[in-house]
Amino acid sequence: MVGKELLKLVVLTVAALVATWLLAILGNILQVDPTALSWEAVWQKIKISAQVFLDRPVAYSVQSVTDDPIRTISTIVLVSGYLILFVLLRRAHWRIKEASVERLLAVQAGIGGRWPHARTDGEGGAPWPDLCAEIARPDNNILYLLGANGAETFGEPKSPLYQVMTTFHGQVHVVLADPDSEHTAARARAVKANLTEYKRAVRTSVARLRTLRGQLRAVEGRYYTGQPNWKMIITSRTAWVQYYLPHGGHVNETAVWRFDATPNGTGLYHIFQMEFERVWRRCERNPMELG
């Protein structure tokens, strides 16, 4: 790598000096009497200079270069500048091409954003208000929620989605952890929560869904018995995705990814929506009693 860079430098230096020499020779050849300027005079000068060069090439070259040192140095600076620009433009073009591919990957995957956490306090958290606005949008007609106990997402009055679910009129599908599952107990242990409190949190969320159902909202809920893994909040165009770390840590401490629907329907939004529907179908025999 170093050898290649050194060779490139040598080639550029030689190119700069050769170009300077050529320009100096050219400058010498084209020095004709301005009062007798004509094609004939220029052609004569070229023939004479060529003859002198062929007779004593080294001496002629040295004389051309040293006759006007300021011009020579200016030429070296100018030519070197052009060569540096040429090299850097090629590199910039290559980097832009590389960055274009990275950008295209993000666009094709439908990646819309990433936040380091989902805490409502603290800087840099995912924007719950924007998610609520997205849910409440007039042409959004679905709200799919896959979580663990749901209390801190929509179940408790202080939770971010509590209010927006009151006014949302589309279809709501919620899948939460079965409070009687052994995996739910393991999850409670992993986040260092009391199991009774954890189960109560699930029941709080179910009670909330029951209330919404009583208000004639199209709400359905199901339980899963496995280990919580994905947390998803999905609307008709956006998926908010997090992951429940198997060895604990509150899910609000994990990164939030936003995936947007893509025109060709192959981005990660569509894949996560299909995954939710797959989980929903699998939990068909474990519905919540919402009255």
Add this chain to the structure above:
Amino acid sequence: MIEFAAALVVVVCTGGAIGAGVTYGTRYIDGKLRYDADLASTENKPLVRPSHPSGLDWRIKS
């Protein structure tokens, strides 16, 4: 002898100037355009595409 020394100085200075220009320019371009230039520094910072299909901008509230 003096001419040779002068020529050597010219060659070395030209090479040095070109090398410095290319090195500095390359570092600047890589710093600005490489996709992973800011990877470590943005790990705990939000990254958001300003556009969203719904028209909301999801901009980070500062």
